Amino acid sequence: MFDLNTKILVVDDMNTMRKIVIKACREIGFSNFVEAPDGAIAWERLSSSQEEIGLVISDWNMPNCTGLELLKNVRTDEKMKSMPFILLTAESEVVQVKEALEAGVDNYIVKPFTKDILKRKLQDTYKKIHA
Amino acid sequence: MGAIDTSKGSSVDAAFLAPFVSGVVEVLTMQIDIKVEKQKPFVKTSDFQPDIGIIGMITLDCPQFKGVVAVCFPQDVFLKLYEAILGESHSELNAEVQDGAAEILNMVYGQAKTVLKQKGYELGKAIPSVVLGGTAPVEAIEGRSVIVVPFKIDFGTFHLEFIMQD
Numbered sequence: 245m246f247d248l249n250t251k252i253l254v255v256d257d258m259n260t261m262r263k264i265v266i267k268a269c270r271e272i273g274f275s276n277f278v279e280a281p282d283g284a285i286a287w288e289r290l291s292s293s294q295e296e297i298g299l300v301i302s303d304w305n306m307p308n309c310t311g312l313e314l315l316k317n318v319r320t321d322e323k324m325k326s327m328p329f330i331l332l333t334a335e336s337e338v339v340q341v342k343e344a345l346e347a348g349v350d351n352y353i354v355k356p357f358t359k360d361i362l363k364r365k366l367q368d369t370y371k372k373i374h375a
Numbered sequence: 376m377g378a379i380d381t382s383k384g385s386s387v388d389a390a391f392l393a394p395f396v397s398g399v400v401e402v403l404t405m406q407i408d409i410k411v412e413k414q415k416p417f418v419k420t421s422d423f424q425p426d427i428g429i430i431g432m433i434t435l436d437c438p439q440f441k442g443v444v445a446v447c448f449p450q451d452v453f454l455k456l457y458e459a460i461l462g463e464s465h466s467e468l469n470a471e472v473q474d475g476a477a478e479i480l481n482m483v484y485g486q487a488k489t490v491l492k493q494k495g496y497e498l499g500k501a502i503p504s505v506v507l508g509g510t511a512p513v514e515a516i517e518g519r520s521v522i523v524v525p526f527k528i529d530f531g532t533f534h535l536e537f538i539m540q541d
Contacts, residue, residue, distance in 0.1 A: 258474050258477065258478045259471065259474050260457075260460075260461070260474050260475040260477075260478040264406070264460065264478075267461055267462065333485070334481055334482055334485025334486075335485045354485075355481075355482045355485060356401075356405045356406045357405070358405055358406075
């Protein structure tokens with residue numbers, strides 16, 4: 245499982261969904277968060293040397309820069325290319341999932357989700373990365 | 376499942392609406408483990424004047440349905456629901472809580488879209504918006520056919536509206 249001190253970047257244009265994700269993460273034991281309302285601002289946060297982010301949980305559909313575009317930026321950046329990255333989506337469409345997997349996403353979560361689902365996804369993601 | 380006819384001559388395939396209704400139940404049940412009872416749907420008339428505090432709505436334009444899907448909450452019901460989801464108590468529908476109505480509908484739409492796609496329906500992306508107050512999601516629905524599906528939860532009642540573009 246990820247170290248509970250891991251700083252998590254939570255990206256969603258909906259304030260409520262960012263809060264839902266952070267609440268569930270807090271209940272799991274995490275306490276260190278950075279928020280961004282779209283992929284462009286998330287990229288700024290990631291690029292800032294002051295932020296030692298260890299995990300990104302990002303919505304897919306957002307204005308300015310989508311979660312998929314953010315993922316592609318991360319995967320093509322030499323310093324960040326192995327950043328653990330989980331996408332949130334409201335639709336479990338096979339085509340979308342395939343596109344995300346091809347872009348290098350580590351896992352995805354379909355909204356709505358429970359704390360237990362999020363915890364299992366985080367555990368699976370950690371195992372996959374460290375296999 | 377067949378078509379639902381309205382008094383204004385419109386009809387809509389009930390199979391298209393059903394996943395939105397089940398989506399409301401699934402989203403709230405999963406998000407806060409709450410009992411959600413679906414009530415009997417009806418065609419909206421001028422007698423139906425609930426005191427609505429906040430509305431999340433999306434516009435759909437597909438062969439099976441052209442119009443608006445809206446989830447309508449009385450203020451107190453929405454604030455209690457918001458508190459149950461996030462553990463935050465608010466006394467008014469401030470900017471911080473407003474996008475909660477849109478997010479609930481966004482998740483309902485995602486659930487419905489997935490089910491409808493399996494049945495061969497194609498829905499595009501829809502961006503939810505929020506409207507505060509009033510008794511109807513949009514002012515311009517006079518003369519439109521509206522199907523109402525009420526729901527009962529521990530905090531009170533709220534409803535879905537399917538507003539058809541005739």
